[in-house]
Amino acid sequence: MASAAIRLLLVLTPLVLWVFSLGPQDGIAVASERLVGRDIFLQNCAACHVNGVAQAPRIGNRAExxxxxxxxxxxxxxxxxxxxxxxxxxxxxxxxxxAQATAALDYIVGRVLELENEVEAAKRPGP
Ligand code: HEC
Structure with missing residues:
Protein backbone atom coordinates (compact mmCIF):
# COMPACT_ATOMS: atom_id res chain seq x y z
CA MET A 1 0.00 0.00 0.00
CA ALA A 2 2.70 2.46 1.05
CA SER A 3 4.89 1.42 -1.85
CA ALA A 4 2.01 2.06 -4.26
CA ALA A 5 1.72 5.58 -2.88
CA ILE A 6 5.46 6.11 -3.29
CA ARG A 7 5.35 4.84 -6.86
CA LEU A 8 2.46 7.18 -7.62
CA LEU A 9 4.43 10.07 -6.17
CA LEU A 10 7.43 9.14 -8.33
CA VAL A 11 5.21 9.19 -11.38
CA LEU A 12 3.39 12.41 -10.54
CA THR A 13 6.42 14.45 -9.53
CA PRO A 14 7.91 14.81 -13.03
CA LEU A 15 4.44 15.65 -14.37
CA VAL A 16 4.00 18.42 -11.82
CA LEU A 17 7.52 19.72 -12.50
CA TRP A 18 6.78 19.68 -16.20
CA VAL A 19 3.57 21.66 -15.79
CA PHE A 20 5.40 24.21 -13.64
CA SER A 21 8.10 24.53 -16.28
CA LEU A 22 5.46 25.89 -18.65
CA GLY A 23 4.91 29.64 -18.49
CA PRO A 24 1.60 30.87 -17.05
CA GLN A 25 0.29 31.60 -20.55
CA ASP A 26 1.30 28.16 -21.77
CA GLY A 27 -0.59 26.70 -18.82
CA ILE A 28 -3.80 28.33 -19.96
CA ALA A 29 -3.25 27.29 -23.57
CA VAL A 30 -2.47 23.65 -22.74
CA ALA A 31 -6.00 22.28 -23.23
CA SER A 32 -6.65 23.98 -26.57
CA GLU A 33 -3.15 23.35 -27.95
CA ARG A 34 -3.20 19.70 -27.07
CA LEU A 35 -4.99 18.70 -30.25
CA VAL A 36 -2.78 21.00 -32.27
CA GLY A 37 0.32 19.40 -30.78
CA ARG A 38 -1.07 15.98 -31.67
CA ASP A 39 -1.72 17.00 -35.26
CA ILE A 40 1.72 18.51 -35.65
CA PHE A 41 3.25 15.40 -34.16
CA LEU A 42 1.32 13.13 -36.53
CA GLN A 43 2.30 15.19 -39.56
CA ASN A 44 5.93 15.96 -38.77
CA CYS A 45 7.30 13.69 -36.08
CA ALA A 46 5.40 10.39 -36.15
CA ALA A 47 7.29 9.02 -39.16
CA CYS A 48 10.36 8.57 -36.95
CA HIS A 49 9.00 8.67 -33.40
CA VAL A 50 6.40 5.90 -33.70
CA ASN A 51 8.68 3.09 -34.86
CA GLY A 52 12.02 4.47 -33.72
CA VAL A 53 13.48 5.22 -37.15
CA ALA A 54 17.22 6.01 -36.91
CA GLN A 55 17.07 5.23 -33.14
CA ALA A 56 14.51 7.99 -32.51
CA PRO A 57 12.98 7.58 -29.02
CA ARG A 58 9.49 6.11 -29.51
CA ILE A 59 6.40 7.99 -28.32
CA GLY A 60 4.93 6.50 -25.16
CA ASN A 61 8.13 4.58 -24.38
CA ARG A 62 9.16 5.79 -20.97
CA ALA A 63 12.45 3.90 -20.86
CA GLU A 64 13.57 5.59 -24.06
CA ALA A 99 5.41 27.41 -31.30
CA GLN A 100 4.10 24.48 -33.36
CA ALA A 101 7.32 22.52 -32.83
CA THR A 102 7.00 23.24 -29.10
CA ALA A 103 3.40 22.00 -29.10
CA ALA A 104 4.52 18.76 -30.77
CA LEU A 105 7.28 18.33 -28.18
CA ASP A 106 4.84 18.89 -25.32
CA TYR A 107 2.48 16.34 -26.87
CA ILE A 108 5.24 13.71 -27.00
CA VAL A 109 6.27 14.30 -23.40
CA GLY A 110 2.66 14.48 -22.24
CA ARG A 111 1.99 11.05 -23.78
CA VAL A 112 4.91 9.47 -21.94
CA LEU A 113 3.66 10.73 -18.59
CA GLU A 114 0.01 10.03 -19.35
CA LEU A 115 0.60 6.41 -20.36
CA GLU A 116 2.60 5.84 -17.22
CA ASN A 117 -0.27 7.22 -15.14
CA GLU A 118 -2.73 4.94 -16.93
CA VAL A 119 -0.57 1.92 -16.18
CA GLU A 120 -0.38 2.91 -12.52
CA ALA A 121 -4.14 3.49 -12.36
CA ALA A 122 -4.83 0.07 -13.89
CA LYS A 123 -2.70 -1.58 -11.18
CA ARG A 124 -4.70 0.00 -8.36
CA PRO A 125 -7.45 -2.18 -6.89
CA GLY A 126 -10.98 -1.24 -8.01
CA PRO A 127 -13.67 0.20 -5.68
C1 HEC B 1 13.73 11.97 -39.64
C2 HEC B 1 13.32 11.35 -38.40
C3 HEC B 1 12.80 12.29 -37.30
C4 HEC B 1 11.76 13.19 -37.37
C5 HEC B 1 10.84 13.49 -38.56
C6 HEC B 1 11.66 13.78 -36.05
N1 HEC B 1 12.61 13.25 -35.21
FE1 HEC B 1 12.90 13.73 -33.27
N2 HEC B 1 14.50 12.48 -33.20
C7 HEC B 1 14.94 11.68 -34.24
C8 HEC B 1 16.15 10.98 -33.83
C9 HEC B 1 16.95 10.00 -34.66
C10 HEC B 1 16.42 11.39 -32.50
C11 HEC B 1 17.60 10.97 -31.61
C12 HEC B 1 18.68 12.01 -31.85
C13 HEC B 1 19.93 11.74 -31.03
O1 HEC B 1 19.84 11.70 -29.78
O2 HEC B 1 21.00 11.60 -31.62
C14 HEC B 1 15.36 12.33 -32.15
C15 HEC B 1 15.27 12.95 -30.91
C16 HEC B 1 14.23 13.77 -30.53
C17 HEC B 1 14.10 14.39 -29.24
C18 HEC B 1 15.08 14.23 -28.08
C19 HEC B 1 16.15 15.28 -28.24
C20 HEC B 1 17.19 15.23 -27.15
O3 HEC B 1 17.78 16.29 -26.88
O4 HEC B 1 17.44 14.17 -26.58
C21 HEC B 1 12.97 15.12 -29.25
C22 HEC B 1 12.40 15.94 -28.10
C23 HEC B 1 12.38 15.00 -30.55
N3 HEC B 1 13.18 14.16 -31.30
C24 HEC B 1 11.22 15.61 -30.94
C25 HEC B 1 10.77 15.63 -32.25
C26 HEC B 1 9.65 16.43 -32.70
C27 HEC B 1 8.82 17.34 -31.81
C28 HEC B 1 9.50 16.20 -34.03
C29 HEC B 1 8.49 16.79 -34.97
C30 HEC B 1 8.45 18.24 -35.04
C31 HEC B 1 10.54 15.24 -34.41
N4 HEC B 1 11.27 14.92 -33.30
C32 HEC B 1 10.72 14.73 -35.71
C33 HEC B 1 14.37 11.57 -35.49
C34 HEC B 1 13.33 12.34 -35.95
Missing part, protein backbone atom coordinates in the same frame (compact mmCIF):
# COMPACT_ATOMS: atom_id res chain seq x y z
CA UNK A 65 12.43 9.04 -22.98
CA UNK A 66 13.39 9.11 -19.33
CA UNK A 67 17.09 9.90 -19.78
CA UNK A 68 16.18 12.62 -22.26
CA UNK A 69 13.46 14.13 -20.05
CA UNK A 70 16.08 14.56 -17.37
CA UNK A 71 17.80 17.14 -19.60
CA UNK A 72 14.77 19.42 -19.23
CA UNK A 73 12.30 21.02 -21.58
CA UNK A 74 14.58 23.80 -22.84
CA UNK A 75 17.27 21.35 -23.86
CA UNK A 76 14.78 19.09 -25.67
CA UNK A 77 13.23 22.08 -27.37
CA UNK A 78 16.56 23.31 -28.64
CA UNK A 79 17.24 19.81 -30.08
CA UNK A 80 13.92 19.97 -31.92
CA UNK A 81 14.51 23.48 -33.26
CA UNK A 82 18.16 22.97 -34.25
CA UNK A 83 18.14 19.23 -34.95
CA UNK A 84 20.14 16.49 -33.25
CA UNK A 85 21.87 13.40 -34.65
CA UNK A 86 19.52 11.76 -37.14
CA UNK A 87 16.84 14.42 -36.56
CA UNK A 88 16.86 17.44 -38.86
CA UNK A 89 15.70 20.81 -37.43
CA UNK A 90 11.92 20.68 -36.73
CA UNK A 91 11.95 17.09 -37.97
CA UNK A 92 12.73 18.35 -41.47
CA UNK A 93 9.77 20.68 -41.92
CA UNK A 94 11.11 24.25 -41.81
CA UNK A 95 7.61 25.61 -42.44
CA UNK A 96 6.30 24.82 -38.94
CA UNK A 97 6.68 27.63 -36.41
CA UNK A 98 8.71 27.39 -33.23
Missing amino acids: WEPRLAAGRQSLLSSVLRGKGGMPPKGGNASISD
Whole structure:
Protein backbone atom coordinates (compact mmCIF):
# COMPACT_ATOMS: atom_id res chain seq x y z
CA MET A 1 0.00 0.00 0.00
CA ALA A 2 2.70 2.46 1.05
CA SER A 3 4.89 1.42 -1.85
CA ALA A 4 2.01 2.06 -4.26
CA ALA A 5 1.72 5.58 -2.88
CA ILE A 6 5.46 6.11 -3.29
CA ARG A 7 5.35 4.84 -6.86
CA LEU A 8 2.46 7.18 -7.62
CA LEU A 9 4.43 10.07 -6.17
CA LEU A 10 7.43 9.14 -8.33
CA VAL A 11 5.21 9.19 -11.38
CA LEU A 12 3.39 12.41 -10.54
CA THR A 13 6.42 14.45 -9.53
CA PRO A 14 7.91 14.81 -13.03
CA LEU A 15 4.44 15.65 -14.37
CA VAL A 16 4.00 18.42 -11.82
CA LEU A 17 7.52 19.72 -12.50
CA TRP A 18 6.78 19.68 -16.20
CA VAL A 19 3.57 21.66 -15.79
CA PHE A 20 5.40 24.21 -13.64
CA SER A 21 8.10 24.53 -16.28
CA LEU A 22 5.46 25.89 -18.65
CA GLY A 23 4.91 29.64 -18.49
CA PRO A 24 1.60 30.87 -17.05
CA GLN A 25 0.29 31.60 -20.55
CA ASP A 26 1.30 28.16 -21.77
CA GLY A 27 -0.59 26.70 -18.82
CA ILE A 28 -3.80 28.33 -19.96
CA ALA A 29 -3.25 27.29 -23.57
CA VAL A 30 -2.47 23.65 -22.74
CA ALA A 31 -6.00 22.28 -23.23
CA SER A 32 -6.65 23.98 -26.57
CA GLU A 33 -3.15 23.35 -27.95
CA ARG A 34 -3.20 19.70 -27.07
CA LEU A 35 -4.99 18.70 -30.25
CA VAL A 36 -2.78 21.00 -32.27
CA GLY A 37 0.32 19.40 -30.78
CA ARG A 38 -1.07 15.98 -31.67
CA ASP A 39 -1.72 17.00 -35.26
CA ILE A 40 1.72 18.51 -35.65
CA PHE A 41 3.25 15.40 -34.16
CA LEU A 42 1.32 13.13 -36.53
CA GLN A 43 2.30 15.19 -39.56
CA ASN A 44 5.93 15.96 -38.77
CA CYS A 45 7.30 13.69 -36.08
CA ALA A 46 5.40 10.39 -36.15
CA ALA A 47 7.29 9.02 -39.16
CA CYS A 48 10.36 8.57 -36.95
CA HIS A 49 9.00 8.67 -33.40
CA VAL A 50 6.40 5.90 -33.70
CA ASN A 51 8.68 3.09 -34.86
CA GLY A 52 12.02 4.47 -33.72
CA VAL A 53 13.48 5.22 -37.15
CA ALA A 54 17.22 6.01 -36.91
CA GLN A 55 17.07 5.23 -33.14
CA ALA A 56 14.51 7.99 -32.51
CA PRO A 57 12.98 7.58 -29.02
CA ARG A 58 9.49 6.11 -29.51
CA ILE A 59 6.40 7.99 -28.32
CA GLY A 60 4.93 6.50 -25.16
CA ASN A 61 8.13 4.58 -24.38
CA ARG A 62 9.16 5.79 -20.97
CA ALA A 63 12.45 3.90 -20.86
CA GLU A 64 13.57 5.59 -24.06
CA TRP A 65 12.43 9.04 -22.98
CA GLU A 66 13.39 9.11 -19.33
CA PRO A 67 17.09 9.90 -19.78
CA ARG A 68 16.18 12.62 -22.26
CA LEU A 69 13.46 14.13 -20.05
CA ALA A 70 16.08 14.56 -17.37
CA ALA A 71 17.80 17.14 -19.60
CA GLY A 72 14.77 19.42 -19.23
CA ARG A 73 12.30 21.02 -21.58
CA GLN A 74 14.58 23.80 -22.84
CA SER A 75 17.27 21.35 -23.86
CA LEU A 76 14.78 19.09 -25.67
CA LEU A 77 13.23 22.08 -27.37
CA SER A 78 16.56 23.31 -28.64
CA SER A 79 17.24 19.81 -30.08
CA VAL A 80 13.92 19.97 -31.92
CA LEU A 81 14.51 23.48 -33.26
CA ARG A 82 18.16 22.97 -34.25
CA GLY A 83 18.14 19.23 -34.95
CA LYS A 84 20.14 16.49 -33.25
CA GLY A 85 21.87 13.40 -34.65
CA GLY A 86 19.52 11.76 -37.14
CA MET A 87 16.84 14.42 -36.56
CA PRO A 88 16.86 17.44 -38.86
CA PRO A 89 15.70 20.81 -37.43
CA LYS A 90 11.92 20.68 -36.73
CA GLY A 91 11.95 17.09 -37.97
CA GLY A 92 12.73 18.35 -41.47
CA ASN A 93 9.77 20.68 -41.92
CA ALA A 94 11.11 24.25 -41.81
CA SER A 95 7.61 25.61 -42.44
CA ILE A 96 6.30 24.82 -38.94
CA SER A 97 6.68 27.63 -36.41
CA ASP A 98 8.71 27.39 -33.23
CA ALA A 99 5.41 27.41 -31.30
CA GLN A 100 4.10 24.48 -33.36
CA ALA A 101 7.32 22.52 -32.83
CA THR A 102 7.00 23.24 -29.10
CA ALA A 103 3.40 22.00 -29.10
CA ALA A 104 4.52 18.76 -30.77
CA LEU A 105 7.28 18.33 -28.18
CA ASP A 106 4.84 18.89 -25.32
CA TYR A 107 2.48 16.34 -26.87
CA ILE A 108 5.24 13.71 -27.00
CA VAL A 109 6.27 14.30 -23.40
CA GLY A 110 2.66 14.48 -22.24
CA ARG A 111 1.99 11.05 -23.78
CA VAL A 112 4.91 9.47 -21.94
CA LEU A 113 3.66 10.73 -18.59
CA GLU A 114 0.01 10.03 -19.35
CA LEU A 115 0.60 6.41 -20.36
CA GLU A 116 2.60 5.84 -17.22
CA ASN A 117 -0.27 7.22 -15.14
CA GLU A 118 -2.73 4.94 -16.93
CA VAL A 119 -0.57 1.92 -16.18
CA GLU A 120 -0.38 2.91 -12.52
CA ALA A 121 -4.14 3.49 -12.36
CA ALA A 122 -4.83 0.07 -13.89
CA LYS A 123 -2.70 -1.58 -11.18
CA ARG A 124 -4.70 0.00 -8.36
CA PRO A 125 -7.45 -2.18 -6.89
CA GLY A 126 -10.98 -1.24 -8.01
CA PRO A 127 -13.67 0.20 -5.68
C1 HEC B 1 13.73 11.97 -39.64
C2 HEC B 1 13.32 11.35 -38.40
C3 HEC B 1 12.80 12.29 -37.30
C4 HEC B 1 11.76 13.19 -37.37
C5 HEC B 1 10.84 13.49 -38.56
C6 HEC B 1 11.66 13.78 -36.05
N1 HEC B 1 12.61 13.25 -35.21
FE1 HEC B 1 12.90 13.73 -33.27
N2 HEC B 1 14.50 12.48 -33.20
C7 HEC B 1 14.94 11.68 -34.24
C8 HEC B 1 16.15 10.98 -33.83
C9 HEC B 1 16.95 10.00 -34.66
C10 HEC B 1 16.42 11.39 -32.50
C11 HEC B 1 17.60 10.97 -31.61
C12 HEC B 1 18.68 12.01 -31.85
C13 HEC B 1 19.93 11.74 -31.03
O1 HEC B 1 19.84 11.70 -29.78
O2 HEC B 1 21.00 11.60 -31.62
C14 HEC B 1 15.36 12.33 -32.15
C15 HEC B 1 15.27 12.95 -30.91
C16 HEC B 1 14.23 13.77 -30.53
C17 HEC B 1 14.10 14.39 -29.24
C18 HEC B 1 15.08 14.23 -28.08
C19 HEC B 1 16.15 15.28 -28.24
C20 HEC B 1 17.19 15.23 -27.15
O3 HEC B 1 17.78 16.29 -26.88
O4 HEC B 1 17.44 14.17 -26.58
C21 HEC B 1 12.97 15.12 -29.25
C22 HEC B 1 12.40 15.94 -28.10
C23 HEC B 1 12.38 15.00 -30.55
N3 HEC B 1 13.18 14.16 -31.30
C24 HEC B 1 11.22 15.61 -30.94
C25 HEC B 1 10.77 15.63 -32.25
C26 HEC B 1 9.65 16.43 -32.70
C27 HEC B 1 8.82 17.34 -31.81
C28 HEC B 1 9.50 16.20 -34.03
C29 HEC B 1 8.49 16.79 -34.97
C30 HEC B 1 8.45 18.24 -35.04
C31 HEC B 1 10.54 15.24 -34.41
N4 HEC B 1 11.27 14.92 -33.30
C32 HEC B 1 10.72 14.73 -35.71
C33 HEC B 1 14.37 11.57 -35.49
C34 HEC B 1 13.33 12.34 -35.95
